[in-house]
Amino acid sequence: MFENVVQGIFSATFLAAILRVATPILLPSLAALISDKAGVIHIGLEGTMLAAAFTGVALSAYAQQWFGPETGRMVGPWLGLVGGVAIGVLMALLLGFLHLRLKADLILAGIALNILGSAGTVAIMFELTGDRGSTSRLASLTMPFITLPTFIRDIPLIGGFIYDVFNNQSVMTWIAFIAVFVVWFMLYRTPFGLHLRATGENMAAAQSVGIRAIRTRYYALMLSGALAAMGGIHMSMGYLNMFQRDMTAGRGFIALATPLLGGGNPYGTAAASLMFGFFDAFAIRIGTLQIPSQVPQMIPYVATVMALVIYALQTRQTQRFRALRATGVGSARTWRTLQSLSVLHVLLAMFAVIGVILSVGLFAAPNGFGGLAVAYPWGAVISLASLMLIGVNWPFIARLERILEQPILSAAVTISSLTIYLALFLLLFFSPIAALLGGLALSLLLWAALGGLGLIVGEKLKLHVST
C-alpha cells in the first residue's frame, strides 16, 4: 500500500498530475498577482472561475446543437473558452465599475461577485438541465489535449521521462505556463506594466506624472478576470469534463495567497502554485491509503494557512535580520549563513504543524485510524514529537540572535529536527536503521552546506544590540 503511494509520487505520472492540478491554481494566481500589482486586488476570482467554467461547458454543449456534431466538436471548446473569458472580463468590469466609479468597497464587492458566480451558475444549471449538482446531462466537450511528437521519447536518458510528464496535457496547462512568461514580460518589460506597477505603488503619484491610473486599473482587472476565467475553463473542460456546483472549492481564494508566497513576481507565483499543485496531487494520491479521506482533503487548505504564516514569519525575520546586520560587523558569508539558518528554523517548525493536525485527527476520530489501541499511542507519539519540534525551534524564530549566541544548540536543533523529517521520509524506502543513519548524514550535509560549521568555529560576530 505505502509502496504504491511512494512509487506513485516518484513517477512521471505524478509530475504530470501536479502540472494538471496546478493549472487551475496558477492561472487565478497570476490573475491575483496582476490585480494586486495594480492595487485593486480581485477578490471575486472564485466566482469568476465558476461562471467561466459553467459558461464554457454550456457553450461547448450547445455548439454541437448549433453547428451540428462535426463542426460543433471542432469549434465547441474554443467557443466555450472565448465565452468563458468574455464572462470573466465582464465580471471584472462590473467589479471595476463598482469600485472605481461607484466607490464600492473592493473586498465586499468581490465577495458579492463570488456569491453571484456560485448562485448564478447553480440557478442557470437548474434551468437548463433540471439538475442542481452537475451538468453530467449535457454532452459537453473538453479542451484539446496536446500530444507530443514521439521523437522526444527517443532522446537518451531523460526523453522518456519528459515525454510522460508533458504528453497529453490539456492545452490550458500549456497556456498557463506560457502565461507566466507573458505576464512577467508584460509587467516588467512593457510601458503598460510599468504604469500598472506605478499605479499600484502610489496612485496619486502615478497620476501626477500623467499615467491614466483609473484606466490602468480597469485593464488590470480585465486581464485578471480573463486569466481567472481560463482557470475556470480548465476546471470544467480539462481537469473534469463537466461542471459541478462550487467545483473550484476555494482555489480562487488559495490563489490570493500564492503571489504573497511567490514574492510578488510571476516566477515565484508559478513556483508557489506548483507547490500547491503538489499538495493537491499528494492529497489525491494518499486518498488511496486506508485513512479517512477528510484528512488528505484538509492538506491544501492547511498548506495555504501555513504558507501565510511562513510568509509572515519570513518577512519578520528578514526585517529583524536587516536590523541586526546594520548593527553588527562580520563577513558576508556569516550573515548569509545566519539568514539561511533562520529560514530553516521557520520551515522546520511549520512542518510539525502537519503532525499536530494529524495527531488531533488521531485523538478525535480513533475509529477512522484502526481503533483506540492503534490511534491513541500513535497520536501521543506524533503530537509529542510535533510539539517538541515546534518547541525547540521556536526560540530561534522568536530571537534571531540566539542562532549566533548559541550556535551549538542551534546546530543540534537543526540537525535533529531535519534528521527526524528525512528519516521519516527515507523510512518509506529503507529499513529503520538505514533510514535514521541516512537522514542523519543528509542533515549534517545540508547543515554544513548552509555554512553552519562556520558559526561554531569561525569568527564571532560582534553585535551592538541596544536593549
Add this chain to the structure above:
Amino acid sequence: MSQVSATRRLGLPTLAALFALLVAAFVNIRLFGGSLNDLIERVANTADSASILFVNLLVGLSVGLFVWQLSWSALRVVLTVIVALLFGFLFTMSFNLDAANQYIQGAFEVRVLSEAAPPEGDADLAYGEEKGGEFNKPGVRNPLREAEYTFLGSANDVVSVLAYAANRRSTVNLEVSLRDAQGAELASANSVSEAQLARFGDVLRFRNPNDAVIEDFTLPADGLYTVHVRPEPLTTPIILAESFSATRFAYETFLLGALGRVNRWAVWIQDATTLIFVGLAIAIVFRARQFSLGAEGQLYFGALISGVLALNLGTFSPWLVIPVAILSAMTAGFLWGLLPGMLKAYLGANELVSTLMLNTVAIRFYELILTFELKPPTAGYIASAPFPANGQLPPLVAETQVSIAIFMAMAAVLLVWLLIERTPLGYEIRMVGSNAKFAAYGGVNTRRTIMLAMAVSGIVAGLAGAHLSMGIHRMLIINISLGLAFEGVVVALLARNNPLVIPFTALLYAYLRAGAQFMERDANVSFEIVRIIQAIIILLITAEALAAFFQVQRAAKRSAVSPSTDAPQKEAGAHV
C-alpha cells in the same frame, strides 16, 4: 424651540412603534386568517398560540428598532431590498421564458366525426376513429412538431374535425386544418366554443379550452382528405405574458409563502434566529474592519461540541446539559476565532484567505468526527443519532423548531450592543475600524483589539452552531450549514453593522430564504435566486456613490442641454 426638539425626540419612536404594531398585526392576520372572528377562533384552536403571538410581537419590535435606529437610512435599506427583488424578478422571468412551452407540448388526439357512412379504402382515419401522438416531447431527439392524418370522404358528407388534448395533464394549444388531396386548405380552426364543448362533450371529455374543432364542414368531392394538426405557434407577447404570470405566481409564494401556515412561519423564525447569531458575529468583525468570514468554521465547531455533549450527557437534567453545551460551543467558537485573529494581528496574515481556509479545515474535521465517531454503525447515511430529549433546546411552539433560542438571540443582541457601544473593548473595536493608524496613535493596542474582535465574533458564531445542532436539526448532519457566513454578510451590511438592527435584517433575509424554499417547491424556481438577490443587495449597499452617480448623470444631461457649460466640462474631462 424646546417644543420642536420634543416632537423630534418623540416623533421617531412613535413612528417606530407604529410600524412595530402594524407589522406585528400584519403577520398575525396573514398567519391566522382574515376576519376578526376567524382570527380569534384560529388563535384559540392553534397549539401554543400565546408563544406565536409573543414571537410576532418580537418581530414587530425588531421592525420598530430598525426604524428607530436607522431613521432615514431605513428607507435606503428598504429601497435596496426592493430594487434587488426587482432584479430577482427579471432573472426569474428570464428563467421562466419557457413557461409558454406548455402550450406547444403534450399528448393530443384527432377524430373525424360524420353521420355519413365511411367510404371503403385505405387511409389513416375512418369516421369516428381517433389517432394521436405527443407534440414536442421533452428530451426527445426529433420531437413531433406537426402531424397529418388522411381519411376518405364522399361528396356532401358533413364532417366535424376534432383535435383535442388526450389527457388531463396535457395543456397543448392545438390548431387544426382540413386539406384536400392537393394540399389546399379547406377549413381551419384553433379554438373551441362552449356550444361545441357541449355538443362533442363525450369526445372532448377534458373540456380543455385549447382544443380546436372544425364543425359541420361539407366535403366538396369524393376523395382523400388530410387533417393537419399542430400546436399554435407561440408569439412574443404570449411568451412574455406566460413568463410574467408564472413569475408572478412564483413571487407570490416567495413573498407570502412564509406566512401561509404555522409550520412555514416556524421555518422563517428558526432560520432568522440562526441568522441573528451569524449576522452579529459578522457585524463585530466588520466593526473592526476585518473581513473575516470565519463564522462558518466557528459554527461547525460550536455545533460539533454542543452535539457531542448533548449526545453524551443525555441522562443529566436539561438544566445542566443545555448550559454546558452552549458554553462549550461558545468556547469552541472563541478558540477557532482566536486562531485567525492571532494570525492577522501578530503575523499580518490576510484574514479573508485564512478564515476561508480554516473554514474548510473545520468542516472536514467535523465530517471526520461525524463519519467515524458519531454515526451509529447501522445508519445508512452520515448523521449522528438524534439527541436525547434533555439535549434539545425546549421548543416554544409545539411541533416546530422555534425554541428558547429566541431568548438566547435576544440576549446576544443586547450583549453585543453593550459590548460595542458601552465597553472599552467595543470602543477600541470601533476606533480600529474607523482608522487603525489613528487608533494606534491614540494608544489603542490594535493587535489585541483585532485578535479579540475576531475571537469574540467566534463566540456568537459558536452559539449559532449550538442553535443549529440542538435547536433545529436535533442531531448532527453533514452540511449542517451551507455558506451561512455569506448570509451573515448581507444581514450585517443591511443593518449597517448595528446590533440592534440585526434582528430586523435577519428576519427580513430569513423571510426571503424561507420564501425561496417554498418557491422552489411550489413554483419550481431555483432556490439560488435568493442568493443572486443577496449578491445584488451587497453590491447595492456597498456602492456608496450610487446615489451620487445618478445625480451626476442627471446633472450631465442637464448641462448637455445648455451650451455654455459644455466647453469647460470637456476640458475638465481631458485632465481626468
